[in-house]
Amino acid sequence: MHSKKTTIHDxxxxxxxxxxxxxxxxxxxxxxxxxxxxxxxxVVQELSYVPNPLAKAFTHDRSRLVAxxxxxxxxxxFADIIRGAGYELSTEGYGLIIGNSEEELGxxxxxxxxxxxxxxxxxxxxxxxxxxxxxxxxxxxAVTAFIDREADSPYVDTFFVDDTTGMRRICxxxxxxxxxxxxxxxxxxxxxxxxxxxxxxxxALTGLGLPMIPGLHLDGEWTMAWxxxxxxxxxxxxxxxxxxxxxxDHLAIGALRGAADIGRRVPEDVSIAGYDNSPLxxxxxxxxxxxxxxxxxLGRRAARAIIRRLYQPGAAPLRWTFPLELVPGESCGWLRxxxxxxxxxxxx
Amino acid sequence: MHSKKTTIHDxxxxxxxxxxxxxxxxxxxxxxxxxxxxxxxxVVQELSYVPNPLAKAFTHDRSRLVAxxxxxxxxxxFADIIRGAGYELSTEGYGLIIGNSEEELGxxxxxxxxxxxxxxxxxxxxxxxxxxxxxxxxxxxAVTAFIDREADSPYVDTFFVDDTTGMRRICxxxxxxxxxxxxxxxxxxxxxxxxxxxxxxxxALTGLGLPMIPGLHLDGEWTMAWxxxxxxxxxxxxxxxxxxxxxxDHLAIGALRGAADIGRRVPEDVSIAGYDNSPLxxxxxxxxxxxxxxxxxLGRRAARAIIRRLYQPGAAPLRWTFPLELVPGESCGWLRxxxxxxxxxxxx
DNA sequence: GTGAAAGCGCTAACAT
DNA sequence: ATGTTAGCGCTTTCAC
Numbered sequence: 057m058h059s060k061k062t063t064i065h066d067x068x069x070x071x072x073x074x075x076x077x078x079x080x081x082x083x084x085x086x087x088x089x090x091x092x093x094x095x096x097x098x099v100v101q102e103l104s105y106v107p108n109p110l111a112k113a114f115t116h117d118r119s120r121l122v123a124x125x126x127x128x129x130x131x132x133x134f135a136d137i138i139r140g141a142g143y144e145l146s147t148e149g150y151g152l153i154i155g156n157s158e159e160e161l162g163x164x165x166x167x168x169x170x171x172x173x174x175x176x177x178x179x180x181x182x183x184x185x186x187x188x189x190x191x192x193x194x195x196x197x198a199v200t201a202f203i204d205r206e207a208d209s210p211y212v213d214t215f216f217v218d219d220t221t222g223m224r225r226i227c228x229x230x231x232x233x234x235x236x237x238x239x240x241x242x243x244x245x246x247x248x249x250x251x252x253x254x255x256x257x258x259x260a261l262t263g264l265g266l267p268m269i270p271g272l273h274l275d276g277e278w279t280m281a282w283x284x285x286x287x288x289x290x291x292x293x294x295x296x297x298x299x300x301x302x303x304x305d306h307l308a309i310g311a312l313r314g315a316a317d318i319g320r321r322v323p324e325d326v327s328i329a330g331y332d333n334s335p336l337x338x339x340x341x342x343x344x345x346x347x348x349x350x351x352x353x354l355g356r357r358a359a360r361a362i363i364r365r366l367y368q369p370g371a372a373p374l375r376w377t378f379p380l381e382l383v384p385g386e387s388c389g390w391l392r393x394x395x396x397x398x399x400x401x402x403x404x
Numbered sequence: 405m406h407s408k409k410t411t412i413h414d415x416x417x418x419x420x421x422x423x424x425x426x427x428x429x430x431x432x433x434x435x436x437x438x439x440x441x442x443x444x445x446x447v448v449q450e451l452s453y454v455p456n457p458l459a460k461a462f463t464h465d466r467s468r469l470v471a472x473x474x475x476x477x478x479x480x481x482f483a484d485i486i487r488g489a490g491y492e493l494s495t496e497g498y499g500l501i502i503g504n505s506e507e508e509l510g511x512x513x514x515x516x517x518x519x520x521x522x523x524x525x526x527x528x529x530x531x532x533x534x535x536x537x538x539x540x541x542x543x544x545x546a547v548t549a550f551i552d553r554e555a556d557s558p559y560v561d562t563f564f565v566d567d568t569t570g571m572r573r574i575c576x577x578x579x580x581x582x583x584x585x586x587x588x589x590x591x592x593x594x595x596x597x598x599x600x601x602x603x604x605x606x607x608a609l610t611g612l613g614l615p616m617i618p619g620l621h622l623d624g625e626w627t628m629a630w631x632x633x634x635x636x637x638x639x640x641x642x643x644x645x646x647x648x649x650x651x652x653d654h655l656a657i658g659a660l661r662g663a664a665d666i667g668r669r670v671p672e673d674v675s676i677a678g679y680d681n682s683p684l685x686x687x688x689x690x691x692x693x694x695x696x697x698x699x700x701x702l703g704r705r706a707a708r709a710i711i712r713r714l715y716q717p718g719a720a721p722l723r724w725t726f727p728l729e730l731v732p733g734e735s736c737g738w739l740r741x742x743x744x745x746x747x748x749x750x751x752x
Numbered sequence: 753g754t755g756a757a758a759g760c761g762c763t764a765a766c767a768t
Numbered sequence: 769a770t771g772t773t774a775g776c777g778c779t780t781t782c783a784c
Contacts, residue, residue, distance in 0.1 A: 061777095063776095063777055063778085064777065064778065064779095065777080073754075074754065074755045074756075074776095075755090075777085075779090076754070076755060076756080076757095076779080076780080077753085077754060079754075079779060080753090080754085080779095083779080087753075088753065088754080089753055089754085092753075094753080097773065106520065106543075107777080107778075108523075108525040108776090108777055108778075109520070109543075110458075110465060110467060110523045110776090110777085111462055111776070111777035111778045111779095112463050112777085112778065112779085113458050113461070113462070113523075113780045114458045114459055114461070114462040114760065114761075114762095114777080114778075115759090115760060115777080115779050115780090116760095116775090116778090116779080117458060117760075119458060119522075120521070120522070121469075121499075121501075121522065123499075127488055129477070129483040129486045129490075130480055130483045130484070130683070132478055132480070135477040135478045135483065136478070138477045138502065138504075139477060139478070139504060141767085142477075142502065142504055146514070146515070146518055149518065149521065151469075151471075151501050151518060151519070151521075151522040152501060152502055153469075153499045153500060153501055153502075154486065154490065154500055154501075154502050155490075156486075156487060156490050156687045166494070167494070170494055170497065170499060172457065172500070173457045173468070173497065173499075174457060174468070174469065174499040175456075175457040175458045175461075195454075195457075200677060210645060276772085280683070280684075280686075280687050282688070299689070309415065309684070309687050310687055312687070312689065313686075313687040313688070316689040335478070335628070336628075336657070336684065338628075338655050338661075339628050339632070339658055339660070339661040340661070340688070341660065341661060341664040341689065343415075372771080396405045409761095411760090411761055411762085412761065412762065412763095413761080413762095419772085421770075422770065422771045422772075423761085423762080423763090423771095424762095424763075424764085424772080424773095425769085425770055425771075427762065427763060427764090428763095428769090428770085431763080435769075435770095436769065436770080437769055437770085440769080440770080455762075456760090456761055456762075458760090458761085459760075459761035459763095460761085460762065460763085460764045461777090462760090462761080462762075462776065462777080462778095463761080463762045463763050463764090463776060464762090464763080464776095465776075588773070687775065698753080
């Protein structure tokens with residue numbers, strides 16, 4: 057049990073040099089004479105000296121900590137963002153703090169306060185509410201980056217996915233399969249993500265000349281439970297949709313279950329499409345037709361952007377939009393199968 | 405644009421007091437005269453002064469940061485541990501750093517090095533490899549807690565789940581349903597968790613007087629892919645098991661898919677049980693018979709333990725074992741259905 | 753190339 | 769009840 061931690065002065069004394077020299081050996085080895093350097097290094101080794109990170113952080117006024125605020129750690133997609141950001145940050149010697157907002161602005165405020173007390177160097181806001189993130193609660197020095205969320209100031213980097221094209225791909229796919237009555241399961245309307253996807257969906261419908269049936273477009277929450285419930289609601293209508301787009305894989309998985317609850321088979325009775333290419337979608341039965349979603353990449357890019365901006369505060373703001381590609385699965389099928397089977401009411 | 409951050413001295417000067425008094429107002433308000441206090445508080449407000457957290461951390465020699473090292477953020481169970489720990493920590497003003505070990509000891513070493521540079525106050529090791537965690541790489545002052553992993557030193561708190569009873573419950577359930585040929589899909593044998601669950605399974609078999617058929621007990625990895633593959637392997641045997649226990653819900657979900665791949669129905673053709681009560685198991689079709697698993701609670705308790713030990717370094721080590729209860733789902737059914745294999749008659 | 757000294761912002765004795 | 773002083777461990781001028 058060491059009575060005291062060894063400091064730079066202990067090393068200096070033992071090596072017969074000044075603390076400044078030890079510091080130089082450790083930080084800018086090139087500028088110190090080789091002989092001195094080796095001597096110091098030997099003592100460092102011998103005493104197994106490790107510079108006090110807290111003191112370093114203090115003198116540098118940098119914690120080398122970056123936070124990622126996401127609506128939920130339970131969603132496998134967000135988990136991939138964590139992975140991407142974590143990978144990028146750790147290779148640069150940065151630590152990653154996770155903030156779980158549960159989609160509430162209040163929580164975000166609390167998290168930001170906490171982060172201020174942790175002196176994080178940067179914050180990535182991913183998805184979340186439509187409200188402006190409470191950056192004012194942050195350490196003013198902290199730089200920010202946004203994922204699928206609009207920035208409220210210049211000099212922040214933003215990363216989006218191309219929902220417009222993505223929705224067009226999914227809708228186009230369903231249209232090719234003969235579907236016209238397409239239901240839509242939306243996320244929490246309080247989130248920009250949900251609003252944007254909904255708008256993109258309607259846009260795609262129009263672009264493809266498909267009928268617009270507002271009663272088939274439901275808003276909800278970002279939970280599997282809602283996917284299940286919403287799906288049942290849609291399928292229980294007198295004129296149910298023949299295909300349903302759930303604008304998130306979690307919703308889609310819930311929808312799959314909802315269909316099963318009321319004895320509808322997918323895709324024989326109804327086609328169901330997801331949105332974020334969750335790894336889970338490869339294991340459901342049927343597998344999910346969905347959209348490739350660059351979660352890992354989004355996390356990496358946002359982390360990169362933070363680090364970059366830490367070193368070049370005035371760098372031009374990045375604004376990146378990732379494409380979304382169709383990932384065909386078994387959950388969407390031809391309309392004729394539905395027609396031959398479904399009984400209820402007339403068709404439009 | 406502030407040319408400089410306002411410090412405690414700025415506040416002191418403006419309020420006509422010493423820095424020490426400002427510090428007292430902020431930290432131990434009770435001991436300063438009300439009038440002075442109010443005056444200082446007013447200035448704090450006016451200058452919107454926020455104490456430099458880095459300086460605080462430095463002087464206190466405490467970062468108020470705790471790390472959680474888990475094998476994967478992609479697993480919904482681990483996510484619940486994150487949630488539990490995050491909740492507990494944030495209410496105490498602690499930040500949570502996530503370390504993703506991907507089950508590799510090498511990664512753990514790297515993470516611990518990183519954490520040392522972040523001067524974390526405590527580390528929770530959850531699951532992971534069977535090797536001793538590289539605590540030596542940590543800041544020696546950091547306290548530790550372990551989840552489902554054996555501690556290598558006294559004075560650390562450990563949290564386990566009662567695999568023995570848990571496995572007995574599952575096996576007992578299957579036995580009641582008439583199953584005797586029970587297959588087992590294990591996790592990565594390098595992890596203690598996998599080894600313990602396997603041992604508990606064999607133990608349960610013996611306890612129930614069920615036949616021990618080693619060929620039906622497979623080791624693998626902690627992935628859905630392995631669950632799928634392993635399941636197919638078991639079911640393709642000349643004498644396949646009538647029930648399979650996957651010792652993790654991810655494995656079980658993979659197994660469900662594996663059964664579907666080769667056209668076996670669950671539970672009509674084969675029963676499949678999971679292990680960690682993942683929320684996903686409620687949404688699969690069929691829903692998973694599994695074991696309640698106190699992930700959130702494990703995270704909370706471990707975080708609590710860390711905080712406690714931070715304040716009482718010499719506290720007696722905690723060793724807690726959580727019970728595991730059966731969570732019946734649709735994925736396990738009566739043996740007679742398997743035997744007859746014709747009509748899907750009664751369901752359990 | 754290296755040392756001396758100042759200082760980052762805060763807190764904790766010690767005085768008063 | 770409040771002010772003074774002395775660090776915490778490191779980096780960084782500025783001399784030499």
